[in-house]
Amino acid sequence: MKILTAFLSLLICAEIFGQIKVSTDYEGANAILRKIDETDIWIKPDLRDTDGWWFYWNMEVYGAAGKKIRVFFENDDAIGNQGPAYSLDGGKTWAWLGSNSYTRPGKDNKSAYFTHEVPSGVSSVRYCFSIPYTLEDFKDFYAKLDGNPNFKMGKLATTLRGNDxxxxxxxxxxxPVKIVILARQHCCEASASYLLEGILSEIFSDTPCGKFLRxxxxxxAVPFVDLDGVRAGDQGKSRRPHDHNRDYSSSPIYPSVRAIMERCASYGADDKIIAIDFHCPGWRERKSYFYYPANPRLSENVARLASMLEDNAKDAKGALPYNTKNDIPYGSKTYNSSNKSSFRDYINALDNAEIATTFEFAYSDTLGEVFSPQKGRNFGRVFARTIAKYIRSMNEK
Ligand SMILES: [Zn+2]
Known part of the structure; x- marks a missing residue:
């Protein structure tokens, strides 16, 4: 009894003095906790099987209500342009802490940190490198579509870690037109999922564009190519021995990649494949862009799609901007090898490829416009209308 009383009073003390605790015990979480020094928390992104450095992290802080906390990245800087994203409702809704919330490493301090005055009364705050998009988010989207006859779901593959x-x-x-859209080949690239959700919303809707596309x-569409990594909170990029987007070879190691390749290979010789792989660019890039393939005919097709996207995005309200000037043509300094077993390269090598490209969708801000889930979805709707416009132009040719 005495022990129980002592234990209970310890718990009460912890509550009164509000001991700060860090949790990574949920889907998509990622952080290595170094130490907690009163209101200073020291963490690092958990790289796991990543070859080299990457920046994804996602954690939940308890016991910080009413306090001003600082979160340091030990000898590291994994804070995006808009500061971290944060959620006061356990990950349902997110906002950015803002570009004034952080300090980058300086001469005397190698560790970036952000500061947050946590509102009183909240039980916890989640912080993440960018606004996450989890399997739960997709389930919420799916629940809204329940009963929609335009929508079908099926099993793609059992993953290496046993997920369906x-x-x-x-x-x-x-x-004859086969649209194949992928996201999360690199599982941490969550902003791209909002874009994909917007495209799907338009496709399943009864708008003229939705009807035309159907x-x-x-x-x-494969919303989470690296579903294992999305659930576990991995980086996914440069995963050893190679990541999902280096697996489109004659002997893929990831069952989801193998299944995607089988589907694409099953299309007929007269079909036209429009394949777009959605990613996020460098962690602090403030622009979204296409990669143009090496093949001149296919490069011209992507350029046509890109210019239509630029036109459509100009007229769109509440979406993010896009400008073709940031696109990356084949042969540039950073993009001159097309034998990397990427999805894009795999499709480009098929005779029935019409479009095979990667679209990099900025994490936190694009050409001066700050990312929000709704703007991401709205941009996805613009993207779907652009694909429809492109198909109309194919029919006219
Ligand atoms: Zn990527």
């Missing part, structure tokens, strides 16, 4: 990965499909099986194309 899935695809989403829609449209007309007999249509009549004139068969659509296959």
């Amino acid at each position: 990965n899935f695809y989403v499909s829609a449209g007309n099986k007999n249509a 009549e004139n194309a068969e659509i296959l």
Whole structure:
């Protein structure tokens, strides 16, 4: 009894003095806790099987209500342009802490840190490198579509860690245009998922664009190519021995990649594949852009799609901007090898490729516009309308 009383009073003390605790005990979490010194928390991104440095982290802080805390990245800087994203409701909704919330490493201090005056009354705060998008977020989206006859889901593959990965499909099986859209080949690149969700919203809707796409194309989407990594909170980029987007070879090691390749290989010789792989660019890049393939015909096709996207994005309200000037043509300093077993290179080598590209969608801000989930989704809707416009132009040719 005495022991129990002592234990209870310890718990009460912890509550009164508000001991700060850090948790990574939830899906998508990632952090190595170094120390907690009163209101200073020291962490590092957990690199796990990453080859080299990367910047994804995601943690929950308890016991900080009403306090001003500082979160240091030990000898590291893993803070994006808009500061960390934070959530006061256990990860349901997120906002940015803002560009005034952090200090980058200086001469005397190698550790970047951010400061937050945590509102009183909250039980915890989640912080993340960028605004996350988890399997739960997709389930919320899916719940809204329940009963929508335009929407089908199926099993893609059992992953290496035993998760059932899935695809989403829609449209007309007999249509010669096959749209294949992927996200999260690099699992930490969450902003791209909002874009993908926006595209799917448009495809499943009864807007003229949705109807057109379903009549004139068969659509296959894989929202989480590296589902294992999304759930575990891995970096995913440069995963050893190679990451998902280096696996499109004659002997893929990831079951989801193998299944995607089988689906793409099953399309007919007269079909036209429009394949777009959605990623996020460098951690602090403030622009979104396409990669143009090496093949001149295919490069021209991507350039046409890109210029249509620029036009459509100009007229769109509440979406993020896009400008073709930031696109990366093949042969540039950073992009001159196309034999990396990426999805894009794999599709580009197929005779029935019409479009095979990667679109890099900025994490936190694009050409001066700050990212929000809604703006990401709205940009996805613009993207879907652009694909529809492109298909119309194919039909006119
Ligand atoms: Zn990527």
